[in-house]
Each structure stands twice: as structure tokens, then as C-alpha cells.
Amino acid sequence: MIAKAEHISGKANPRFIVTSLSSGKPRALYEKLYCARGDMENRIKEQQLDMFADRTSTGTMRANPLRLYFASVAYVLVSAFRRIALRNTELARAQAGTIRTRLLKIGGVVRISARRIDLSLSTTFPLQSVLAEALLSRRRERVAKAHGRGGLADTPLHIC
Numbered sequence: 001m002i003a004k005a006e007h008i009s010g011k012a013n014p015r016f017i018v019t020s021l022s023s024g025k026p027r028a029l030y031e032k033l034y035c036a037r038g039d040m041e042n043r044i045k046e047q048q049l050d051m052f053a054d055r056t057s058t059g060t061m062r063a064n065p066l067r068l069y070f071a072s073v074a075y076v077l078v079s080a081f082r083r084i085a086l087r088n089t090e091l092a093r094a095q096a097g098t099i100r101t102r103l104l105k106i107g108g109v110v111r112i113s114a115r116r117i118d119l120s121l122s123t124t125f126p127l128q129s130v131l132a133e134a135l136l137s138r139r140r141e142r143v144a145k146a147h148g149r150g151g152l153a154d155t156p157l158h159i160c
Contacts, residue, residue: 004030047075050097078104085134091127103127103134 004015017034024032048054053071056064078096086092091099109120121128 046096047071050095050100051075051078081134085138086130088137089130089133091130103131 006013015030017030019029021029021033051071051074053068053075055071056067058064058067075096078099082091082094082096082099086094086099091103094102106121106125108122111118111120121131125131
């Protein structure tokens with residue numbers, strides 16, 4: 001049995017774990033296995049609530065797994081976007097639902113020409129600088145890699 005007792009914000013927060021695992025130290029078992037399991041449950045809950053992975057109420061049995069696949073792919077893409085493009089922004093530790101509603105679920109105009117893609121957002125969009133930084137970070141890395149530099153290159157990105 002592993003016990004952890006802590007005092008948070010004026011109230012007790014005891015935790016007890018009963019396990020059949022005999023190897024390892026109790027602290028390592030708690031921090032590496034038990035906390036990791038709780039974190040994984042939080043990621044599953046985040047996918048279900050924020051990417052609508054719990055919606056399997058279609059009329060056919062074939063459509064339900066397809067909906068789950070789409071929700072899983074969406075979660076993986078948003079998670080990778082958070083980890084790679086948003087790492088130095090205020091949304092670096094945001095949940096998938098927050099990123100979806102505050103950064104990706106916005107109105108704008110996309111114009112595609114032969115040479116470039118223009119994205120026009122409202123000037124009152126509150127996270128315009130965060131989105132620009134996320135887009136610029138990947139572009140800087142690609143340009144730096146193309147020019148054989150390890151650092152970030154200063155390349156402009158036009159967001160109207």
C-alpha cells in the first residue's frame with residue numbers, strides 16, 4: 001500500500017494506492033505509474049469532450065467507428081499543433097477545446113492565388129498575434145533548415 005498525504009488550500013488531500021506490484025520504490029510507483037495513468041485518463045476525457053469522440057449515435061454501425069477515427073485524428077493534429085507551433089505562446093499548455101474555440105474556430109477570408117495563400121482576419125481578433133507566431137515559427141524552422149542554419153530565420157508572413 002502506498003500513501004500520500006498533503007495539505008492543499010486549507011484542506012487535507014490524502015491518497016492511498018493498493019497495488020500488487022512489489023518492484024520499485026513507493027514514490028516511483030506513485031509518480032511514474034499512478035500519476036501517468038491519471039494523466040492518460042485526462043487526455044482521453046479531453047478527446048471525448050473537446051473533439052466530440054463520445055458522439056456515436058449515428059444510424060449505422062459503420063459510421064460510429066468512422067466518427068471516432070475523425071475525432072482521434074483531430075485530437076492528434078491539435079495536440080501536435082500545440083506541442084510544435086504554440087510552444088512559446090500563451091496557449092502552449094491549453095486544452096484542445098480551448099485551442100479549437102479560441103484560435104481555430106474563427107471567421108476569416110482565405111484567398112488562394114498561384115503564388116500564395118492570403119488569410120484575412122478581423123483586426124479585432126484577440127489572438128491574432130498568437131496565431132501569427134504559431135504560423136511564423138514553423139515557417140522560420142523550414143527556411144532555416146533549407147538554408148542549412150540551425151536557428152530561426154527572420155522571414156515575413158503576411159496576414160492581412
